[in-house]
Amino acid sequence: MTELAEGTVISLIAGYYDVETSAGLVRTRARGVFRKTKEKPQVGDRVKIKLDDQGLAYLVEIMPRKNRIGRPAVANVDHVLLVISAVEPDFSLQLLDRFLTFFAWQGVDVAIYLSKSDLVQVDRLAEIKDQLAYYQKIGYPVYLSRDVLAEELPGAIGQERIWTLAGQSGAGKSTLLNFIKADANQATGAISTSLNRGRHTTRRVELFKLGAGFLADTPGFSAIDLTPIKLNELCGYFAEFKRLAGGCKFRGCQHLKEPKCAVKEALEAGEIAQSRYDDYLAMRTEISEGRIPEYLK
Template sequence: MPELVEGVVVSLIAGYYDVETPAGLVRTRAKGAFRKTKEKPQVGDRVKVKLDEQGLAYLVSILPRKNRIGRPAVANVSHVLLVISAVEPDFSVQLLDRFLTFFSWQGVQVTIYLSKSDLLGEEKLKEVKDQLAYYQQIGYPVYLDRAKLAEELPGKIGPEDIWTLAGQSGAGKSTLLNFIKEDAQQETGAISTSLNRGKHTTRKVTLFKLGEGFLADTPGFSSIDLTPIKLTDLASYFREFKALSSGCKFRGCQHLHEPKCAVKDALKKGKIAQFRYDDYLAMRTEIEEGRIPEYLK
């Protein structure tokens, strides 16, 4: 009698799906029915697998997804570990805000890790730390110490959780993963100094067991497209704006030129960082024009 078990797709290899089940790792093929429905299982999908008497395994159904993020995609992401580089590529609050806005739009929590901080001079490091302190103040967990992150991270990942690494290419995601989980053995690569960006060394998505759940390594994001975001919703993805918006005179205030705006008032008092507000305005322009800025392509 064929047995039906549930599991999580942890990797895709040449048409095969490796699925972590309560009985261990099972390599499966997808049923032909998926081709008819044009449905393709993704890493992170919770699936049902049929095991027959000959020891063959077939992936027969995909359970409902809560999200699907990235290219190549990871499904059912509960949290993002966002790796932002101090140098090579250079630290950028504009890029950081793009990632935070994108993942807020996707409904995914974010923890920030600053990589390569040891390569910064004392004065520049203080400037970056001061900027990151603002993100801590508005509620984002921020790590600068790799050892502390590696110690605390497994305890944060629950049995239903899929965390994924994210960040621009060359930021050090695979290096971080190799430190956190030594048996990951992910390839790392050099930086192109002429382009100030890294070479993609991760070419596929793989889930690694960590804590009670999984941590995924993914190819770096070369750009993030914010243009599908509804313009009137953008402010709600800036968490400090959202927290203050109930104090605005007008419901749906866009925090531009409206009178008695709590966000603009907080900005004047220095309670909201000017660079955050400037990035908000830049994103509004991007969404209005419907195109990613040239410098990000």
């Protein structure tokens, strides 16, 4: 057998793996060795493929992953475009903080896009924009216009880098993808008004070529599980806390009741949003109890 190429898995369909290589797209099957090792190639995996004597391509090796995010999963994610809706489902700082904490724990950068801003009342939209300005101040890129996003995103995705859309179901991820990349043809769905959440319209993960890299659409997250995070490491996943921690009197300060805590001083001075700190405390409780609160499920 002759080695064909290395490439990136861009989709999984009925046991077949479509792999983007420098020579083009190749449809492959996975070798039985993966069943023995209990490995399963994922969208986003860098892989090696070989061609047999009959001209059939087989996926034979998965290269080491940097991460694996979501269910169904995307591997080797470099950046998340987090879609948060202004309404239907309603904008939630608590949910935003959960997503940002989760992805910080995964070591993935995040940009924020506010969807459905045209459907919310003017005064409420102004309030949401003020709240998002805080996140921009602490280092998260925030997009309020999908036109600006569509113009800038292809250039932001570097060579072979993988961005993925993320956000709650019904926030408008597939609609955004269809706008950014018209040939994606992703299905879109209505919102369940009784549950104030969307029905899952994305059934599987697929990478779409955008710029020099890829953009993935994934099913929405119904809940973010933060309980695997170590309690004493949680504060390090809050960007503004991490930057200030060096000014705390005690090394490993948890920013609770410790004296001369730089984070608490910044909170009292209004430099840290009270909602962020409150969400930090709520997450500490969740992690210490080892369960997701019922109202978030």
